[in-house]
Amino acid sequence: MTGNDIRSILSCKVFAGEDLLSREVHTACGSDMMSDVLAYVKDQSILLTGLVNAQVIRTADMMDMLCIVFVRGKEPSEEMIELANERGISLMSTEHRMFTACGLLWENGLRGGNND
Amino acid sequence: MNAIHLHYEVDGTDFTRAGEASAAVKKALRQLGVKPDVIRKVAIALYEGEINMVIHAEGGYIDVSIDEKAISMALCDHGKGIENIDLAMKEGYSTAPDEVRSLGFGAGMGLPNMKKNTDEMRIESTVGVGTNVYMTVYL
Numbered sequence: 001m002t003g004n005d006i007r008s009i010l011s012c013k014v015f016a017g018e019d020l021l022s023r024e025v026h027t028a029c030g031s032d033m034m035s036d037v038l039a040y041v042k043d044q045s046i047l048l049t050g051l052v053n054a055q056v057i058r059t060a061d062m063m064d065m066l067c068i069v070f071v072r073g074k075e076p077s078e079e080m081i082e083l084a085n086e087r088g089i090s091l092m093s094t095e096h097r098m099f100t101a102c103g104l105l106w107e108n109g110l111r112g113g114n115n116d
Numbered sequence: 117m118n119a120i121h122l123h124y125e126v127d128g129t130d131f132t133r134a135g136e137a138s139a140a141v142k143k144a145l146r147q148l149g150v151k152p153d154v155i156r157k158v159a160i161a162l163y164e165g166e167i168n169m170v171i172h173a174e175g176g177y178i179d180v181s182i183d184e185k186a187i188s189m190a191l192c193d194h195g196k197g198i199e200n201i202d203l204a205m206k207e208g209y210s211t212a213p214d215e216v217r218s219l220g221f222g223a224g225m226g227l228p229n230m231k232k233n234t235d236e237m238r239i240e241s242t243v244g245v246g247t248n249v250y251m252t253v254y255l
Contacts, residue, residue, distance in 0.1 A: 032220060033217075033220055033221075033223050034220035034221055035220065035221050035222065035223035035224075035225040035226065035229075036223060036225065038160055038163065038164060038225070038229055039223075039225040039228075039229045039232075051219075051220045053131075053132065053219055053220065054132040054133075055131070055132070055134065055135065055167075055219060055220055055221070056220065058134075058135035058138075058139065058163065059135075059163070059220075061135075061139060061142075062135070062138065062139075062142070062156075062159045062160055062163045063156070063160075064152075064156065079132065087139075
């Protein structure tokens with residue numbers, strides 16, 4: 001699956017890194033707690049979150065993630081978009097809630113990456 | 117290789133900027149050709165530490181030394197200090213206020229995660245004086 005596939009599955013609006021959406025992504029995680037992302041994520045390349053602040057971008061950067069999807073129609077600030085562009089991370093937003101967004105991606109073959 | 121020393125001041129007043137030092141170290145390690153799994157461990161440990169410095173201690177400074185054997189990190193602050201280090205090291209234990217949790221942190225995972233991602237970690241803390249965290253990741 002690529003970032004472009006995720007964009008179409010979740011009907012996303014793109015805010016940063018549109019040209020980077022052709023990158024292949026294998027696994028995803030969904031969390032509003034960046035502490036948990038830092039503690040439990042291994043090689044997941046997509047982060048779905050309802051949290052919107054600059055630390056979401058910084059956390060994704062530390063974990064070498066390629067793409068962040070904000071759920072429930074949340075939109076990143078200008079500052080966050082700038083930071084994401086600097087770090088080569090794609091930012092998108094979907095109107096779906098967390099559970100539905102994760103379910104749709106699962107149904108289309110994306111996995112969590114921990115032996116599932 | 118000669119040892120490389122990096123020094124960063126951590127601004128304790130601006131939560132949105134917390135993580136800039138860690139990002140700079142990550143970039144430097146990448147330029148030095150350090151293995152990606154080592155870079156990831158150092159980046160996570162430093163970022164958790166940097167967030168702690170901003171949440172609990174109004175900032176401080178970070179020194180990083182890199183030689184052919186290891187990456188050594190010292191995170192020093194003049195914050196309120198840690199009363200009980202053993203308790204602070206327990207997963208899930210946190211003294212962070214609710215507003216920090218609403219920002220996505222303060223789950224009590226920071227210090228244990230720093231230990232998990234480093235080969236050595238030592239904390240020196242005096243209540244009312246400050247905290248020094250020393251971490252080493254071997255190359």
